[in-house]
Amino acid sequence: MLNMVEKTEFECKKCKKLFDNKPALEQHSKDKHINEPVFVVPKISKSYVIAGAVIILLVLGTGYLVVKSSVNEWIGRAAPGFTLPASNENEISLSDYSDEKNVLLFFHEGVGCAPCWQQIKDMQQSIQEFEDLNVEILSITVDSLRDQEAETDGMGITLPLLSDSDLSVSKAYDALTYSMHPGIRPGHTFILIDMNGAIRWRQDWYSGIMYVPVDNVLLSIRQSL
DSSP: EEEEEEEEEEEEETTEEESHHHHHHHHHHHHHHHSSSOOOEEEEEEEEEEEEEEEEOOOBBBOOOOOOGGGGGGGGOOOOOOEEEETTEEEEEEEGGGGTOOEEEEEOOTTTTTHHHHHHHHHHHHHHHHHTEEEEEEESSOOHHHHHHHHHHOOOOSSOEEOOOSSSSHTTTEEEEEEESSSSSEEEEEEEEOOOOBBBEEEEOOTOOOOOHHHHHHHHHHHHH
């Protein structure tokens, strides 16, 4: 029987040092980077286990060993439709972008998660690269628009902020599993939907990982479209 084993390390975005767990990274940040936000950047290595023995993934000739994951089951599915209240507009519907734009949904913990908002700010700073890929970014969290606007006041965020207060959209996309508050708030999930309404890429980051380098996000989008 073949099982995939993943090891997650945590990288300090400031100095690139790796740690085995998030508390170690947080202590390092307090000691070395005082008053700077902690960004938890995943470094995931994969190995494979057969009958309890760890083996290295080998490439034999032109054949590759592929292990299907639950995330891959989303690829190619029709994205569930939705309409949500949004900042600066009355409502935004997924269907607004049909046949016109690809859509990147960013589910996150929202109010109280400083790295989540930093993620949005950094994506906004790279907005031209997303526009070159014809991608619209939609931020989705469970907080009210009033609370989100209070949280982001002065940050200069202009990307659409959507409020999924009843969790209906988060549940439809199964975005409540990988989270520090499972079933209550999303964790850190990206879902790419193409102009035809099909899901082309999805990544659910593990509990505690609240920031992903924008270059990594852009690379995954380019590889998926």
